[in-house]
Amino acid sequence: MPPVEGTIPPPQGRLPASAVGELTVLRLTVGSLLAIGFLVWLIFAITGYGRRYAHANDGWAMGKSSSVELSLVREDRDNLACASDAVLDGLRCSHRANAREAQPKPSDDLLLRPYSTVDKVLLLGSGLWSSPGMAGPLPDKRFTVVCNFHVVGAIKSVSFRWTLTGEFSPAGHAIPTGLLSECVVPR
Amino acid sequence: MKAAVQAAVAATRSAHKDLVARWNSSTGIERATTVLLAFMIVGGVILRIQGIGFPPRLTFDEQFYGPTSHHFLSGVPDLHDYHPPLGKLLGAIGLLLYGFNSLGWRFAYLCFGLQTLVIAYFLAREIFADRRAGWFAAAFFAADGFFISYSRAGLIDGMLTCLVLWSMLAIVTARTWRGVLATAVLLGAAASIKWSGAMTLIPATVALLVLRRVRWYQMFWFAVTPVVHLAIWIAGLRLMGHANDVTSLWAVLSNSFTSLAATGVYSNPLASSWYTWPLLYHPIVVKLAQHGAHSHYASSAGNPVFWFPASFVVLGLPLAKGAALVKERWRHWWPNHFDPTFTRAAMLLSLGWLALIVMWSMVLGKHSFFYHYQPSYGFALVLLAGFVAKLERRDAGAVLAYVGLAVLVAIFFAPVWGEFALSELEANRRLIFLPWRP
Numbered sequence: 147m148p149p150v151e152g153t154i155p156p157p158q159g160r161l162p163a164s165a166v167g168e169l170t171v172l173r174l175t176v177g178s179l180l181a182i183g184f185l186v187w188l189i190f191a192i193t194g195y196g197r198r199y200a201h202a203n204d205g206w207a208m209g210k211s212s213s214v215e216l217s218l219v220r221e222d223r224d225n226l227a228c229a230s231d232a233v234l235d236g237l238r239c240s241h242r243a244n245a246r247e248a249q250p251k252p253s254d255d256l257l258l259r260p261y262s263t264v265d266k267v268l269l270l271g272s273g274l275w276s277s278p279g280m281a282g283p284l285p286d287k288r289f290t291v292v293c294n295f296h297v298v299g300a301i302k303s304v305s306f307r308w309t310l311t312g313e314f315s316p317a318g319h320a321i322p323t324g325l326l327s328e329c330v331v332p333r
Numbered sequence: 334m335k336a337a338v339q340a341a342v343a344a345t346r347s348a349h350k351d352l353v354a355r356w357n358s359s360t361g362i363e364r365a366t367t368v369l370l371a372f373m374i375v376g377g378v379i380l381r382i383q384g385i386g387f388p389p390r391l392t393f394d395e396q397f398y399g400p401t402s403h404h405f406l407s408g409v410p411d412l413h414d415y416h417p418p419l420g421k422l423l424g425a426i427g428l429l430l431y432g433f434n435s436l437g438w439r440f441a442y443l444c445f446g447l448q449t450l451v452i453a454y455f456l457a458r459e460i461f462a463d464r465r466a467g468w469f470a471a472a473f474f475a476a477d478g479f480f481i482s483y484s485r486a487g488l489i490d491g492m493l494t495c496l497v498l499w500s501m502l503a504i505v506t507a508r509t510w511r512g513v514l515a516t517a518v519l520l521g522a523a524a525s526i527k528w529s530g531a532m533t534l535i536p537a538t539v540a541l542l543v544l545r546r547v548r549w550y551q552m553f554w555f556a557v558t559p560v561v562h563l564a565i566w567i568a569g570l571r572l573m574g575h576a577n578d579v580t581s582l583w584a585v586l587s588n589s590f591t592s593l594a595a596t597g598v599y600s601n602p603l604a605s606s607w608y609t610w611p612l613l614y615h616p617i618v619v620k621l622a623q624h625g626a627h628s629h630y631a632s633s634a635g636n637p638v639f640w641f642p643a644s645f646v647v648l649g650l651p652l653a654k655g656a657a658l659v660k661e662r663w664r665h666w667w668p669n670h671f672d673p674t675f676t677r678a679a680m681l682l683s684l685g686w687l688a689l690i691v692m693w694s695m696v697l698g699k700h701s702f703f704y705h706y707q708p709s710y711g712f713a714l715v716l717l718a719g720f721v722a723k724l725e726r727r728d729a730g731a732v733l734a735y736v737g738l739a740v741l742v743a744i745f746f747a748p749v750w751g752e753f754a755l756s757e758l759e760a761n762r763r764l765i766f767l768p769w770r771p
Contacts, residue, residue, distance in 0.1 A: 174340060294433070
């Protein structure tokens with residue numbers, strides 16, 4: 147077989163030729179990466195670990211984080227508000243239980259607002275509007291936002307307001323409360 | 334695809350044949366060493382995979398990579414991380430499979446962590462022309478906490494090490510322009526994980542010239558490396574919806590570079606100087622989570638039984654070779670102990686170690702960290718594997734004792750590498766030095 151252009155036959159005293167060719171090594175290494183990915187996926191699938199872990203965040207428990215998809219309109223930044231005297235890890239509503247504005251008004255990172263997930267589950271969260279993913283122009287119709295929801299507790303004695311001029315109405319049950327982060331509008 | 338499957342089948346058959354032949358021809362001591370090596374590889378793989386989803390939140394620097402991968406997928410503008418985009422783009426594969434959760438943002442990094450064992454095997458086997466060296470390398474990487482912890486975290490440094498060593502494997506096995514081109518592409522990929530990966534061009538170029546398996550002018554294929562790098566940047570910017578024309582790309586690159594350089598003025602309690610890394614002075618706990626009354630640690634402290642000998646051989650062999658060149662007394666000693674194949678491999682791996690560490694002595698000021706040493710340590714560990722494989726032919730008993738000690742130390746440290754539930758006391762028994770603790 148004639149030598150391929152650009153190659154040098156290994157002279158005496160030089161390293162012995164590789165046991166396998168260059169392309170075989172590349173194929174094997176690329177193939178091994180794909181095989182590893184498949185095997186790891188298979189292990190997680192067979193043991194149920196992948197499914198369990200991927201959904202482990204779905205159950206809201208204190209201290210845990212989960213992915214939530216919230217339904218919003220861009221005016222909700224001003225429309226949504228809650229009223230309560232409860233403070234959880236520094237998180238609080240914009241209004242006191244008597245519906246008067248809390249002073250001083252907390253920053254968005256600490257300001258709780260009521261939200262509804264696409265599954266119609268209510269939660270109280272802070273930090274959504276200050277997430278970097280919410281910085282750009284928002285859709286002018288109803289849209290959804292995917293966030294990480296880190297639960298710090300639940301507030302039972304809380305009232306909600308869904309429009310800027312609306313009345314506060316009591317929730318009547320405990321509402322999971324926490325931090326919303328890494329919020330993005332799915333593109 | 335069919336060719337790849339055929340190659341994999343052929344390689345498996347060949348490996349099986351080789352294994353049976355070597356087993357039958359080896360002595361009892363060598364067989365015992367082989368069993369321990371297999372134990373290290375299997376144990377290392379299990380340690381990497383088990384419980385990887387815990388904790389179900391971002392830890393340490395995962396906050397820079399997991400969310401950014403998420404933003405790539407959702408097309409959200411995000412330039413808060415200054416590193417090139419490939420690590421996060423590959424990291425996004427896990428998010429596609431499992432969603433934005435801890436398993437999702439660690440999956441791809443785990444795969445590359447496991448792939449490093451394969452690359453280490455092939456690199457040692459090819460560069461030393463010795464399969465036994467390959468098995469030593471795979472086992473040493475498998476039973477070392479530096480690589481275990483980074484396989485378990487959504488951090489790009491393990492991926493960088495894998496691609497750096499992969500680039501070296503490609504150039505060592507290159508026989509035609511295709512091999513050099515593949516090296517250039519892999520180098521571009523390594524540099525697109527972190528810019529420091531571009532330093533691999535130095536040992537790769539020297540390997541091409543020293544090994545002389547392809548003509549010297551084939552090195553011009555390395556011009557493809559920056560093209561690959563820029564193409565990856567453009568793809569990343571486009572995915573996030575950023576402007577990706579040449580001017581915008583230049584602005585992003587300049588901003589990333591100056592922002593990274595500017596971090597050098599800030600002190601950080603986790604920072605450490607480059608010269609402390611070969612001494613295992615300040616490894617970082619890259620994952621730490623409280624759970625009930627216990628904590629789970631993933632410490633990047635390497636296996637001391639590998640660490641210090643690796644530092645010794647990577648520094649000592651070039652010095653000894655230098656002495657052999659100038660001192661009459663050493664001139665005959667070197668060729669009596671090391672053949673030309675080993676000599677070239679040792680010098681190339683030492684150069685790789687040096688190239689990947691030297692920039693940290695010049696840039697980033699106070700902002701250098703233990704994990705910046707990982708690619709260099711990879712080179713040192715491959716060299717150690719070749720050295721131990723060579724030593725085994727002279728004194729198999731000593732190597733068996735050494736490998737046995739490495740296994741015992743790995744078992745001792747496994748709980749703080751693989752995030753077992755530990756009390757603080759139990760953890761501190763293993764993280765014995767204060768700079769090792771979180």
